[in-house]
Amino acid sequence: MAQETSTFDCWLEAVEEAARGHGLAASFDVVARRAEQAFGARLRFVTVLGRRRAYLAGHRSQTPSAELLEHVALGRQVEMVVESWGTLSGYTRQRLVAFLKDGLIALEQQP
Numbered sequence: 001m002a003q004e005t006s007t008f009d010c011w012l013e014a015v016e017e018a019a020r021g022h023g024l025a026a027s028f029d030v031v032a033r034r035a036e037q038a039f040g041a042r043l044r045f046v047t048v049l050g051r052r053r054a055y056l057a058g059h060r061s062q063t064p065s066a067e068l069l070e071h072v073a074l075g076r077q078v079e080m081v082v083e084s085w086g087t088l089s090g091y092t093r094q095r096l097v098a099f100l101k102d103g104l105i106a107l108e109q110q111p
Contacts, residue, residue, distance in 0.1 A: 018034070024078075027057075032059050042059045042061065045080055046078070047078060
């Protein structure tokens with residue numbers, strides 16, 4: 001667990017550095033691309049428009065059956081759609097979601 005946490009911390013720092021200074025969609029693309037490369041996780045980000053969702057950034061693929069997708073609310077109008085968590089454990093999943101929520105809040109508060 002300690003090694004996994006240390007590796008994930010390093011990964012988060014690298015992602016944060018790579019995404020810094022980019023807009024929302026570009027930052028989410030960085031997260032999704034690096035999560036797939038490092039952990040095999042397939043993530044996409046969508047904007048919530050009432051009952052519909054519109055692609056914003058991340059993994060593009062043929063959408064599997066809706067039962068296979070997990071929707072994680074990141075903000076009022078943004079969700080992360082998880083096709084696969086890959087090798088991410090429950091603890092690192094929670095940390096990734098917290099990291100994304102904190103980043104989204106920070107981006108929304110910028111003038």
